[in-house]
Structures are given as structure tokens and as C-alpha cells.
Amino acid sequence: MNENQSSRDVFDAIADPTRRRLIRLLAEAEELPLHELTAKFQMGRTAVSKHLTVLREAGLVLDRKVGRETRFRLNAAPLREIQDWVTYYNKFWHSNLTRLNQLLEEEDK
Template sequence: MSPALAEGPPADVLAALADPTRWEVLRLLGEAGEGTATTLAASLPVSRVAVTKHLGVLDRAGLVGARKVGREVRYRVDPRPLRDAGRRLDALAEAWDARLGRLKALAEAAEG
């Protein structure tokens, strides 16, 4: 088994990304570079309080980082968990491709 598969799924990252609003928050932050709950809420059909809760989930998953500037909390995307999840999903896809390739070879050998 590859090391990426042995680590298990990036559950927190995938769970955080499963929500369409959190996905949109992440997209908006990626485009803007950084933002506050207030600035993000202006572009979303949810309240600032809801955006704050979504940012908390993204923060716990490591997908955003926060820094306090005066009275504001500014958030910015941290791409490392996304890259890690991508690598792990790629490893999973490669393992399945290899298994399917072996199955295909067995089926073709049985036919011939």
C-alpha cells in the first residue's frame, strides 16, 4: 500500500469542502487574497454569522488561516491541505487504475 493511502482520508478537508457555501467562501478568498466575514457575507446569500461559522469549519480543517488586524479578523486560504488531499486522492485513483488494469489483463487472458 502506498504511504498516501496508509495515512487515511483527509476527512476534515473533504467534509469542509462538501458544503457549497464553504466551497464558495474558499473560492472568494482565493480570488480576493483575503477577506473578513463581513466582506465575504456581502457576496453570499447568508448572514455574517453564518459566514463566521463556515470560516470556523474551514479554519479547523486547516484550509484558511486567520489574523487579527485591529478589530477585524482577516482570513486567507492555506493551499497546503488542498494539495495534500489532492495528492492522496491521486494516489487512491492510481491504486484503483492499477487494480482495474490487472483485472482487465486477467479477463483478457481468460478469453484468449
């Protein structure tokens, strides 16, 4: 598998509230070390690291070593898949609600 392909589904990766919070924290900062991310949660370093691994496997998180420290940053590009999915259903609901509105208006006449 090349580095542009992710080994985990993006939808699966964002399904967990902890991982969504990690994404938000990384979106608000350019880059954060593991110890700073861990301090934001009531769980241990290993648990946070496991969540970051899931996000990394989905291509949502990039990491780099700086000395003995690992720093993480968000790669938002894979979120485009979710945005496209939501956009499709937004169009679906808009179309159906417009038709329902037209039917109700015709019924009132």
C-alpha cells in the same frame, strides 16, 4: 494543541458546499474581509462566520485583524492530505482498470 495541529478533520471541513465555495473564493483572492465574503452568499454574516470557523479549525483559513475588520486568507497546506488520498485511489483505479483491459483483450483473442 500547538498551532500546527488542527482541531478539525480536513475532510469534514470541506464536506460542505458552502465551505468549498469559501475556499475557492479565498484561493482566487489574496485576502478578503468578512463583509466581502458574506456578500457572496445568501446567508447572514453569522452563518458565514461559522463556516469560516470550521475552516480555521481545520487549518485551511488564517485570519488577522486590521482595525475593526477581520480578513481571511487561504492556507492550502492541509489540502495536501486530500490530494494524497485522491492520488492513492487514482493509482488503485488505474491499476485495476489496466488489469481489466488486459483481461478483456485476452478474452477477445
